[in-house]
Amino acid sequence: MVAAGVLAGLSLLSLLTYGYLAWDSLGLGPAQTEATSTGLGEEPAAGGPSSQPHIIFILADDQGFRDVGYHGSEIRTPTLDKLAAEGVKLENYYVQPMCTPSRSQFITGKYQIHTGLQHSIIRPTQPNCLPLDNVTLPQKLKEVGYSTHMVGKWHLGFYRRECMPTQRGFDTFFGSLLGSGDYYTHFKCDSPGICGYDLYENDNAAWDHDNGIYSTQMYTQKVQQILASHNPRKPIFLYIAYQAVHSPLQAPGRYLEHYRSINNINRRRYAAMLACLDEAIHNVTLALKMYGYYDNSIIIYSSDNGGQPMAGGSNWPLRGSKGTYWEGGIRAVGFVHSPLLKNKGSVCKELVHITDWFPTLITLAEGQIDEDIQLDGYDIWETISEGRRSPRVDILHNIDPIYTKAKNGSWAAGYGIWNTAIQSAIRVNHWKLLTGNPGYSDWVPPQAFSNAGPNRWHNERVSWSAGKTVWLFNITADPYERVDLSARYPDIVKQLLRRLSQFNKTAVPVRYPPKDPRSNPKLNGGVWGPWFKEDEKKKKSDKSKGANKQKKNKKKVNRKKGQLPHCRSRL
Numbered sequence: 001m002v003a004a005g006v007l008a009g010l011s012l013l014s015l016l017t018y019g020y021l022a023w024d025s026l027g028l029g030p031a032q033t034e035a036t037s038t039g040l041g042e043e044p045a046a047g048g049p050s051s052q053p054h055i056i057f058i059l060a061d062d063q064g065f066r067d068v069g070y071h072g073s074e075i076r077t078p079t080l081d082k083l084a085a086e087g088v089k090l091e092n093y094y095v096q097p098m099c100t101p102s103r104s105q106f107i108t109g110k111y112q113i114h115t116g117l118q119h120s121i122i123r124p125t126q127p128n129c130l131p132l133d134n135v136t137l138p139q140k141l142k143e144v145g146y147s148t149h150m151v152g153k154w155h156l157g158f159y160r161r162e163c164m165p166t167q168r169g170f171d172t173f174f175g176s177l178l179g180s181g182d183y184y185t186h187f188k189c190d191s192p193g194i195c196g197y198d199l200y201e202n203d204n205a206a207w208d209h210d211n212g213i214y215s216t217q218m219y220t221q222k223v224q225q226i227l228a229s230h231n232p233r234k235p236i237f238l239y240i241a242y243q244a245v246h247s248p249l250q251a252p253g254r255y256l257e258h259y260r261s262i263n264n265i266n267r268r269r270y271a272a273m274l275a276c277l278d279e280a281i282h283n284v285t286l287a288l289k290m291y292g293y294y295d296n297s298i299i300i301y302s303s304d305n306g307g308q309p310m311a312g313g314s315n316w317p318l319r320g321s322k323g324t325y326w327e328g329g330i331r332a333v334g335f336v337h338s339p340l341l342k343n344k345g346s347v348c349k350e351l352v353h354i355t356d357w358f359p360t361l362i363t364l365a366e367g368q369i370d371e372d373i374q375l376d377g378y379d380i381w382e383t384i385s386e387g388r389r390s391p392r393v394d395i396l397h398n399i400d401p402i403y404t405k406a407k408n409g410s411w412a413a414g415y416g417i418w419n420t421a422i423q424s425a426i427r428v429n430h431w432k433l434l435t436g437n438p439g440y441s442d443w444v445p446p447q448a449f450s451n452a453g454p455n456r457w458h459n460e461r462v463s464w465s466a467g468k469t470v471w472l473f474n475i476t477a478d479p480y481e482r483v484d485l486s487a488r489y490p491d492i493v494k495q496l497l498r499r500l501s502q503f504n505k506t507a508v509p510v511r512y513p514p515k516d517p518r519s520n521p522k523l524n525g526g527v528w529g530p531w532f533k534e535d536e537k538k539k540k541s542d543k544s545k546g547a548n549k550q551k552k553n554k555k556k557v558n559r560k561k562g563q564l565p566h567c568r569s570r571l
Contacts, residue, residue, distance in 0.1 A: 050234060050235050051366070052144065052145070052146070052235040052365050052366055053297060053298050053338070054232070054235060054236050054238075054297040055141070055146075055235075055365065056240065056284070056297060056298070056300070057237075057238070058240045058281060058284070058299065058300065059103070059240070060242055060245065060301070060302070060303045061099065061241070061242060061303075061304055062247075062308055062313055063274070063313070064303075064306060064308075064309075064314045064315045064333075065314075065318050065327075065328060065331055065332065066307075066314040066315060066446075067245075067313060068081070068084075068333050069081040070085070070089070071333070074271075075259075075270075075271045076275065077275075077278045078282075079278045079279065079282040080301065083281070083285065083301065083335065084301075084335040086337060087299075087335050087341060087344060088335060088336045088385070089346075089347045089348065090334040092349045092352060093352045094330050094331055094332065094351075094352070094353045094354065094395055095302065095305055095330060095332040095354045096305060096354065096398065097306065097324055097325060097398075098120070098121050098304075099246075100117060100122045100155050101117060102354055103241070104130050104156060105354050105355045107136045107156070107168075108130070108134045108135070108136060109358025109359055109375040110374070111376045111398075113507035113508065114506065115130065115508070116508045116510055116511035117511060118399060118401065118402075119400050119512045120512065122155065123515070124178050124190045124194075124519065124528060125190055125515040125516060125519040126159070126513050126514075126519075127513050127519070127532055128157050128511055128513050129156060129158060129160070129163030130163065130168070132163070137237075137358050137361060137362070138237060139168065140362050140367050141169075141237045141365050141367065142169055144365050144366055144367040144368075145235060146235045146236065146237045147171055147230060147237070148171050149170060149171060149226050149236065149237070150165050150170045150172070150173045150174075150239045151173075151219050151223055151240050152240055152242050153176050153243050153246075154175060154241070155177070155179045158528070158529060159531060160532040161203070164203055164530065166202050170239075172226070173201070173203075174200070174201050174202075174206065174219070174222045175241065176188075176215075177198055178198050180247060180248070181198045182248065183214050183243065183244075183248070183250040184214060184250065186199035186210060194519075194521070195521060196522075196524070196526055196527050197210075198527075205525075205527045214251075214252055214276070215243045216242055216244045216273070216276050216277055217252075219242060219243075220280040220283050223238065223240055223287065224283070224284075224287045227288065227291045227293060228291060232292035235365065236293070242277060244273045244276065244277040245270055247308070247311045250269070250273070251275075255272035258271075258272070258275060259271040259275075263450065263451060264312070264450065264451060266312040266449075267314075268312075270313060281301070285299070295339050296340070298337075298338040298340060299337040300334075300336050300357065301333070301335050301336075302333070302354065303332040303334070305332070306320070306329040306332070307321065307322060308323075309444040312449075314444065315328030315444070316446055317445075317480050318331055318443075318480060319442070319481045320439060320440055320442070321440050323439055325398065325423070325434055325439060326434075326438060326481060327479060327481055329439065332354075336384050340385070341384070342385045342386050346387060351392045351395065352380055352383070352384075352392065353392060353395050356378050356379070356380045358375065359375055359377045360377070360379050360381050363379050363381065364381060378390070379391070380392065393429055394426065394427060394428040396426050396500075397426060399422065399500065400422070400424070401422055403436065403437065404423075404437055405423075405436065406420065406421045406422075406423075406435075406436045407421075408421075408467035408468070409422065409469040410469075413469055413470060414435065415490075415493070415494050417494060417501055420435040420436060420469035420470050421435075422435060422436050424500055426496055426499060426500050426503070428495075428496055428499060430474050430477070431496060432472070432473045433493065433497070435471075435497075472485045472493050472496070516531070518532070
């Protein structure tokens with residue numbers, strides 16, 4: 001019996017440490033995992049199980065709207081399809097068009113204009129991060145007893161230690177700080193000669209974990225280890241921000257074998273990466289069941305933005321791509337899977353935005369939202385779980401005052417209400433308004449990926465009349481943004497422009513500092529990491545204060561000697 005126990009322990013340890021296997025391969029299907037879940041992990045807490053649900057938020061990177069089985073993709077995603085079918089599909093769900101903005105809005109419940117991150121993303125060499133005066137979701141969950149863990153991509157800044165995930169509410173962190181990097185070596189070059197290692201465990205470079213393991217599989221192993229070591233009777237918040245399917249397009253060979261029929265090499269690699277991600281989520285789900293979390297868990301799945309067609313992603317039939325405010329850039333794959341849902345197997349077509357997770361999850365966790373926190377998100381749990389109307393009637397997609405101005409934009413084109421040269425987008429009920437330069441506007445159908453290389457021959461384009469800087473669409477009737485109604489309904493255009501102007505009055509200044517040469521990993525042991533030293537700043541200020549005191553003393557001494565101070569004319 002003892003020998004059998006030892007062998008069983010070694011088998012489980014080897015799985016968590018070295019292997020990346022579905023629990024089914026060990027003969028542990030759903031029935032077996034549920035039956036054995038109560039016998040694993042720590043001893044139950046004396047007070048019994050918590051009424052607070054376990055929260056698992058899974059964020060995919062650059063997954064296109066079409067790139068899931070239940071949206072008609074040729075890429076097979078059986079796990080996502082099953083979880084979504086048994087849960088609630090979010091089919092009117094919006095995120096931001098790029099990495100940093102979506103992540104910042106998820107973790108704060110605030111629009112970009114209220115955190116200063118309106119423009120682009122946080123670059124590796126910028127002295128910038130999510131402002132420290134913003135309360136984060138993990139911080140609020142810790143207040144009510146949650147254990148908080150993050151695995152995966154951070155991308156909310158790291159130039160100083162206070163910006164790191166472990167300083168923003170997470171008990172543990174394992175993953176990358178930057179927006180992208182090699183899936184195997186975890187190295188990233190921001191520009192020629194500016195290269196470094198980017199894999200962290202808590203606040204230190206995770207050199208010991210650099211075993212050449214594909215990041216999707218490595219992150220899943222870490223999640224399994226966290227679940228195995230935590231007491232399922234105590235609430236846990238697990239934020240899993242996978243690197244996939246963001247470029248560079250890399251995938252283990254065995255996943256590529258399944259998609260030989262796809263001629264376009266980028267699409268084939270992308271498909272393999274997504275297949276690996278789907279399997280990873282399968283293993284996470286089985287681990288939740290095996291270790292006794294599942295019955296009291298809420299699993300939320302979301303992409304952070306639309307797909308990038310040049311990197312294999314597809315948003316068809318939506319218009320545009322990642323980095324744009326067309327629907328293809330901001331309308332995302334999303335669903336909620338949970339035994340706690342009342343209306344399982346349903347579709348939610350109510351308006352939902354990524355900022356809504358902040359108040360929704362805090363309320364579910366029995367936490368309190370401070371009155372002085374000005375949130376842009378809404379509690380939408382009853383909308384999702386019970387099919388009620390959404391409290392949300394509008395979404396500010398963004399106002400970016402420093403993005404390249406539209407050449408022909410003007411206050412006159414905005415009826416004196418708004419300067420249409422500025423890039424902005426807003427949704428109010430059925431209506432969506434865009435101004436300025438909204439970005440790449442093609443529709444990219446599936447046949448665009450039919451050839452071996454990139455092919456834009458099949459793309460659909462619209463040649464706008466010269467000087468156009470305002471667009472209006474009824475998204476409910478025209479979700480593909482094919483019929484511009486701005487000339488037909490000028491009064492609605494004016495109403496939405498006024499709403500934009502109202503939002504803009506609440507905006508804080510944009511935070512987008514220039515590069516800092518001290519960020520070079522060569523100056524930090526070859527690792528991307530915090531370079532701004534608070535102590536150095538204090539030393540410099542202390543030195544300057546000391547120098548000023550010395551000057552003052554010298555002046556006093558000179559005056560005592562009868563010497564008059566030099567007089568300078570004012571400029």
